Amino acid sequence: MKSWEKTYTDEPIDYSNYLKRKSEEQKVTIIRVRRGINGFPYSACDANGFFIGNFEKLGDVRKHWLLEIRWGKVKLIRELDKQPDMSRIDETKEMLEEILGAYARKG
Numbered sequence: 824m825k826s827w828e829k830t831y832t833d834e835p836i837d838y839s840n841y842l843k844r845k846s847e848e849q850k851v852t853i854i855r856v857r858r859g860i861n862g863f864p865y866s867a868c869d870a871n872g873f874f875i876g877n878f879e880k881l882g883d884v885r886k887h888w889l890l891e892i893r894w895g896k897v898k899l900i901r902e903l904d905k906q907p908d909m910s911r912i913d914e915t916k917e918m919l920e921e922i923l924g925a926y927a928r929k930g
Contacts (some may be wrong), residue, residue: 830905831884846902848913850896852870852891853869853897853898854867854868854869854870854875854888855869855870855899855902855904855905856884856900856902856903857872857902858903858906858907859878860874860889860906860909861908863877863879864878865879865881865884866878867884868907868908873907873908874907874908874909874911882899884899885899903911
């Protein structure tokens with residue numbers, strides 16, 4: 824028996840896992856560029872508008888995600904008429920203050 828005869832099978836090949844992985848790889852992340860906060864002219868936000876980071880120039884935003892943009896994984900959208908949504912950051916600050924307050928009361 825030859826080596827190729829050992830691996831050959833009449834059963835159909837299941838490509839569903841491969842196709843699932845490919846579709847997950849091709850998902851595009853949307854970065855929204857909005858008016859900056861804390862003295863910065865531009866802010867990067869996720870698809871829902873939640874704050875990611877501040878930038879001095881639009882070119883800095885592109886430079887930050889340069890490879891992902893080339894690979895087609897990131898798409899930038901300009902929304903310079905809107906502000907970032909800071910609600911998540913405010914909630915996180917409140918939770919941290921509560922945690923630190925609890926530790927302060929223990930000590």
